[in-house]
């Protein structure tokens with residue numbers, strides 16, 4: 027079998043390749059070269075990128091086998107996450123890999139702008155000796171305004187405190203208690219601008235944050251304040267900043283990120299009081315190694331069909347080891363439900379009973395949904411888009427847990443209602459050290475039969491000789507029976523037979539067998555992988 031293809035679209039730490047291991051065919055491409063990317067992504071199972079590769083809707087549509095987009099870093103502005111979700115492609119990032127590096131570069135920019143590092147460096151190298159011109163300020167007892175008190179904002183606060191700075195912050199989405207923990211006094215944005223000697227931004231780039239610091243804010247700021255952007259280009263308006271620095275309203279700036287990268291003709295390049303770096307926040311050996319290894323591990327998991335804790339477009343997280351065997355079972359039970367449904371499912375309930383009921387079993391709901399859609403949707407169905415497919419079809423989905431389970435350690439029961447009012451229920455369990463999947467109930471009939479790849483299910487009126495008739499009809503159609511369970515109804519005269527057969531049986535033959543025993547309901551279930 028060919029190995030899955032992992033496409034590396036940007037320069038990543040060599041540790042990334044080591045962490046991927048030998049199970050994949052590793053290919054390299056130049057992600058920033060659009061035509062090369064669109065060509066090379068076609069047969070990739072996974073793509074690994076940093077920030078220069080645009081994995082947009084067009085690239086995702088071009089990728090015929092893609093299962094995972096891995097962003098070796100934090101920001102996802104170069105990945106179209108909704109398009110990936112619709113296509114069933116998992117998106118993972120490495121949310122904490124480079125936060126220390128970004129916070130340290132922020133400190134470098136704060137210090138650099140306080141002490142004219144860039145201009146002093148350039149001037150001396152040009153043969154000048156300008157000690158007076160580059161007289162700066164101390165950080166000690168100055169006020170730092172932090173806009174965005176998330177992971178990096180928090181690390182910056184910790185570091186700035188060590189310099190003896192007073193900290194104020196603005197972040198409408200965090201609690202006072204969390205800010206107090208960081209030693210930051212929460213104020214509103216005008217309040218922050220009014221008192222801060224340095225202002226640093228650490229938010230994602232959103233419609234709300236784009237241009238959030240612009241002409242008006244510079245006018246409202248403390249005269250001579252310095253502004254730092256190591257978050258995303260455009261959160262601080264570059265043109266307005268250049269004007270405010272040139273006018274002497276703003277004392278200086280440190281800019282690592284740009285609204286267009288690389289920046290084209292920015293007036294900021296001409297200003298002595300502005301230090302610039304080419305998006306170096308994450309460019310340390312440590313951050314690159316952490317990001318590469320983290321996404322390599324996530325890619326391994328994703329391509330093994332597992333949920334990934336760092337996936338941003340799928341509910342997941344750590345899966346308890348006792349829950350794991352239930353994942354393929356739930357998917358196969360979902361496929362059985364789909365086989366039994368005569369019309370579209372409108373309501374779907376996943377019940378998890380037994381010892382695992384007190385664990386996080388939400389993955390079993392995702393897996394059952396994946397199974398429900400797998401044989402009906404032509405696009406790839408994954409943990410990522412299965413909930414979206416249910417939502418688009420208006421299917422109500424419930425997950426119910428109960429630690430009580432009468433006959434087995436754990437049972438997963440799926441019930442569905444269809445648009446024609448049909449009610450379906452299917453239960454299963456996983457038993458023994460070999461983790462054998464068993465079907466334990468179908469539509470209220472108790473059973474215990476291995477959930478093999480090819481099953482036939484017939485419901486008929488129980489009468490003497492019926493099993494013989496069924497066997498004869500199957501034999502006449504050259505169907506080899508590998509196992510059989512007959513379950514009489516507890517409430518009426520019906521019985522249900524489930525037969526494990528050697529290979530998939532055509533609908534026509536199932537119908538013919540059903541006719542021979544006058545079955546009131548019947549189904550051929552095929553759970554083959556292709």
Ligand SMILES: NC(=O)c1ccc[n+]([C@@H]2O[C@H](COP(=O)([O-])OP(=O)(O)OC[C@H]3O[C@@H](n4cnc5c(N)ncnc54)[C@H](O)[C@@H]3O)[C@@H](O)[C@H]2O)c1
Pocket residue numbers: 100101102121124125128173174175176177178179196197198199200228229230231234235256257258282283305306307308309
């Ligand atoms: N320069 C680099 O190389 C580099 C490296 C890593 C991260 N980053 C960027 O740094 C930024 C921060 O990353 P993080 O990991 O700390 O993110 P985070 O998600 O941990 O924190 C972001 C914070 O911004 C706050 N926020 C959102 N909207 C806001 C608004 N309108 N006003 C004020 N606060 C708002 C959120 O509540 C959150 O607390 C991101 O833009 C990320 O892409 C840049």
Ligand SMILES: O=C(O)CC[C@@H](O)C(=O)O
Pocket residue numbers: 076077098099100101102124305307308309
């Ligand atoms: O260098 C990079 O890959 C970008 C780093 C950073 O902006 C991120 O979002 O993680």
